[in-house]
Amino acid sequence: SQQGEEDPQALSIQEGENATMNCSYKTSINNLQWYRQNSGRGLVHLILIRSNEREKHSGRLRVTLDTSKKSSSLLITASRAADTASYFCAFSGYSTLTFGKGTMLLVSP
């Protein structure tokens, strides 16, 4: 399987600013998911967008999916210090997920 690519690898912003992370993939997908990982912990599921959806919202999170460009973006609005974590996209084939390498987000107070 082929991993997704995430951009940027690292992002540093101030509290209150918006953070945008991008993910690209190479194969056709059933859905694309975003996960968060706090330092030294497991991954936590944030949001899932199906291949026939273009945009989805959950609280301060907005995810877009462009299947023609094979790309997705995660927007975190009004970021908080507690949003500091690594964020991973994962795209879904038939039965398993393929994870990207992640974006490290640092939100400074």
Add this chain to the structure above:
Amino acid sequence: DVKVTQSSRYLVKRTGEKVFLECVQDMDHENMFWYRQDPGLGLRLIYFSYDVKMKEKGDIPEGYSVSREKKERFSLILESASTNQTSMYLCASRATVTTNQPQHFGDGTRLSIL
């Protein structure tokens, strides 16, 4: 909430040892997964299981085996540990085989092979 529990947060073993990593989930999920996570490489799938006594190879199964004798428990076995298996190991579960569901992760086992 789904709880996925990995038996050890940190583990140190010696080269050549047989190592068992245990994972238990409490939500009667059918599917379970083992990943390893390495800096710069992200998460890579080692093995997964659709149901009891079923297993499928992931992307990097070499040097590993798995066991799923009960639905709630999925064990990863390093038959003869080597230093290149030093890594963070993450277990996950998912309710059913349909991929339109999230995976739920444990907190990981950081394994060092000396």
